[in-house]
Amino acid sequence: MITIKVPATSANIGPGFDSLGVALNLYLTLEIHEPTDTWEVIHDYGDSMPSDQNNFIVATALRIAPLLKPHRLVVKSDIPLARGLGSSSSALIAALSMVNILDNKHYTQDDLLQIATKLEGHPDNVAPAIFGGAVAAFYDGTTVFHAPLHFPESLSFVTFIPDYQLLTEKARAALPETLEFKQSVAASAISNTLVAALAANNIKTARQLIEQDQFHEEARAHLAPELAIIRRIAHQQNIIGTYLSGAGPTIISVVDETEAQQLMTAIDLAQLPGKTYHLHTDFTGSIVQTND
Numbered sequence: 001m002i003t004i005k006v007p008a009t010s011a012n013i014g015p016g017f018d019s020l021g022v023a024l025n026l027y028l029t030l031e032i033h034e035p036t037d038t039w040e041v042i043h044d045y046g047d048s049m050p051s052d053q054n055n056f057i058v059a060t061a062l063r064i065a066p067l068l069k070p071h072r073l074v075v076k077s078d079i080p081l082a083r084g085l086g087s088s089s090s091a092l093i094a095a096l097s098m099v100n101i102l103d104n105k106h107y108t109q110d111d112l113l114q115i116a117t118k119l120e121g122h123p124d125n126v127a128p129a130i131f132g133g134a135v136a137a138f139y140d141g142t143t144v145f146h147a148p149l150h151f152p153e154s155l156s157f158v159t160f161i162p163d164y165q166l167l168t169e170k171a172r173a174a175l176p177e178t179l180e181f182k183q184s185v186a187a188s189a190i191s192n193t194l195v196a197a198l199a200a201n202n203i204k205t206a207r208q209l210i211e212q213d214q215f216h217e218e219a220r221a222h223l224a225p226e227l228a229i230i231r232r233i234a235h236q237q238n239i240i241g242t243y244l245s246g247a248g249p250t251i252i253s254v255v256d257e258t259e260a261q262q263l264m265t266a267i268d269l270a271q272l273p274g275k276t277y278h279l280h281t282d283f284t285g286s287i288v289q290t291n292d
């Protein structure tokens with residue numbers, strides 16, 4: 001049996017829209033079992049999720065390798081669907097890794113990134129899902145350019161996951177078609193300076209910028225009302241900053257390890273519709289294990 005393990009991811013990290021992302025310690029695993037006459041996908045997502053060739057993982061694999069031989073697959077995941085934690089990206093990477101193995105494609109990580117980004121449309125979930133850690137990336141429509149993004153080791157992620165879904169498609173539809181030049185320059189400079197501040201362990205500057213997104217959070221605020229609420233709660237404490245994870249509705253507060261529990265307690269007291277977790281960076285990225 002072969003097991004593929006892919007981490008969750010939190011994209012944008014505030015002002016880094018469609019560019020910055022970090023892998024987190026929630027995982028999807030895909031077990032490839034014996035060959036079968038037709039595709040079988042065993043999962044615990046319920047009846048709304050297909051269990052045959054129509055399952056997103058199989059359908060993605062067949063887009064790349066239409067003649068791939070059917071197998072029995074077992075999917076387990078603690079990444080909630082449509083919450084802004086990269087569930088679709090984890091499934092996509094698992095599918096491509098399965099093709100790589102079953103069809104002997106010899107894809108490199110960069111090959112996986114180029115294919116996954118072309119399918120997903122933006123690299124900020126798939127890049128950290130593949131490489132692990134935090135990544136800065138740019139996709140020009142043909143090629144993905146990427147580089148590791150340094151996150152100070154002491155930082156972790158207080159993660160509020162609402163109990164409702166928000167499909168990325170809906171959250172992207174809420175975005176403006178254009179952005180005025182002066183605002184675009186500011187939006188870009190904020191993201192650039194945040195990256196430099198994180199790289200320099202300059203927490204003071206990072207704290208001033210992580211909540212200054214100009215690209216997407218305002219346009220999506222009505223779709224993820226907990227962002228403003230949790231920001232107000234978190235501002236009572238000395239944390240780095242709070243942002244909309246990916247396309248939402250998950251809200252993440254970047255905190256020093258020692259401050260996490262105090263913030264989680266304060267968020268829980270607000271009795272918002274969802275659950276709070278203390279997550280950490282996954283530095284490994286997606287891996288393939290062969291179990292005899």
Ligand SMILES: Nc1ncnc2c1ncn2[C@@H]1O[C@H](COP(=O)(O)OP(=O)(O)OP(=O)(O)O)[C@@H](O)[C@H]1O
Nearest residue numbers: 056081082083084085086087088091167168246247
């Ligand atoms: N393990 C899985 N197996 C099959 N389909 C999946 C799986 N995970 C995600 N999907 C598909 O992806 C959809 C969710 O993708 P979507 O991009 O809307 O949200 P997300 O990836 O969880 O969040 P974000 O992209 O903002 O991080 C699900 O509704 C389902 O169709």
Ligand SMILES: N[C@@H](CCO)C(=O)O
Nearest residue numbers: 011017018168246247
């Ligand atoms: N950058 C993407 C991430 C989606 O996971 C968005 O915000 O729509």
